[in-house]
Amino acid sequence: MEKVNIEHKLSAFSDHWHPRIVGELNGQHVKLVKLLGEFVWHKHDEEDEMFYVLKGTLSIEFRGKTVEINENEFLIVPKGIEHRPVAKEEVSIMLVESCTTINTGDNPGSLTKTHLESI
Amino acid sequence: MEKVNIEHKLSAFSDHWHPRIVGELNGQHVKLVKLLGEFVWHKHDEEDEMFYVLKGTLSIEFRGKTVEINENEFLIVPKGIEHRPVAKEEVSIMLVESCTTINTGDNPGSLTKTHLESI
Numbered sequence: 001m002e003k004v005n006i007e008h009k010l011s012a013f014s015d016h017w018h019p020r021i022v023g024e025l026n027g028q029h030v031k032l033v034k035l036l037g038e039f040v041w042h043k044h045d046e047e048d049e050m051f052y053v054l055k056g057t058l059s060i061e062f063r064g065k066t067v068e069i070n071e072n073e074f075l076i077v078p079k080g081i082e083h084r085p086v087a088k089e090e091v092s093i094m095l096v097e098s099c100t101t102i103n104t105g106d107n108p109g110s111l112t113k114t115h116l117e118s119i
Numbered sequence: 120m121e122k123v124n125i126e127h128k129l130s131a132f133s134d135h136w137h138p139r140i141v142g143e144l145n146g147q148h149v150k151l152v153k154l155l156g157e158f159v160w161h162k163h164d165e166e167d168e169m170f171y172v173l174k175g176t177l178s179i180e181f182r183g184k185t186v187e188i189n190e191n192e193f194l195i196v197p198k199g200i201e202h203r204p205v206a207k208e209e210v211s212i213m214l215v216e217s218c219t220t221i222n223t224g225d226n227p228g229s230l231t232k233t234h235l236e237s238i
Contacts, residue, residue: 003186003194025167025195026217028145048144054191067122072173075122076144096215098145 006032006054010092012119017111019095019103021118031095031116035087042105043082047098050076056091060084125151125173129211131238136230138214138222140237150214150235154206161224162201166217169195175210179203 004022009032013020016036023030035058051058052074060067060075061084069075077083104112123141128151132139135155142149154177170177171193179186179194180203188194196202223231 001181001186001194001197001200003188003192005189006191006193023169023193023195025169025197025215026147028147028215030169030193030195030215050142050144050149062120067120069122070124072125073122074125074142074149075120076142076149078120081120096144096147096149 004030006094009119010034010054016090017103018113019116021116024099027099028096029099029101029116031097032119033093033095035085035091035093036089037087039085040104040107040109040111041082041084042107044077044079044097044101044105046079047101048076048079049101050074050096051085052094052096054092054094056087056089058091058093059086059088061086123149125213128238129153129173135209136222137232138235140235143218146218147215148218148220148235150216151238152212152214154204154210154212155208156206158204159223159226159228159230160201160203161226163196163198163216163220163224165198166220167195167197168220169193169215170204171213171215173211173213175206175208177210177212178205178207180205 019031019033058069138150138152
């Protein structure tokens with residue numbers, strides 16, 4: 001039952017597309033991750049996913065639509081919806097999603113992270 | 120699948136201890152609420168609760184301990200733990216908690232809000 005300081009946690013890592021777990025509640029993980037460049041198209045068949053932008057601007061591409069999410073804005077991507085995060089410049093975000101969620105969803109590959117550490 | 124701007128949503132209301140729903144994922148609600156003064160002691164027997172401070176400083180009192188949560192810090196209160204939020208000055212926070220969570224938990228009274236609106 002310790003508080004979490006976002007800035008402090010973000011300073012603990014610098015790599016991209018590698019989420020760290022910073023909290024857990026009701027079967028959800030709270031994660032921090034830094035993004036740069038283009039991720040892969042994917043969906044999560046059973047899990048909704050909340051993207052909260054802490055620093056920078058994140059684009060989330062959908063089939064036929066792109067949403068730009070700025071600092072202190074969030075977007076919830078419903079389960080089953082194909083999406084692709086794109087960060088033209090580095091973005092730091094907080095994710096809230098089910099503990100079972102794998103970052104690349106139904107499209108595993110070199111960016112897949114299956115064993116996340118808590119920091 | 121629209122993004123949510125925190126500042127914009129916060130500007131839509133000014134009363135205290137009256138959470139508004141701004142998102143839903145995986146059986147959780149994302150809520151915004153403004154706090155001022157002392158809440159009631161309570162616990163949630165089955166639900167963890169995430170307090171993310173957007174503006175100001177929130178104290179959460181526990182039996183034998185108080186945690187001060189500043190801007191861009193969060194605390195997860197596990198189910199079953201008695202707590203009391205206290206805001207000496209106005210605080211704006213984001214909550215993530217199960218859709219079933221009632222604000223006053225096991226201690227209903229004049230501050231209880233059972234039917235929350237989405238904004």
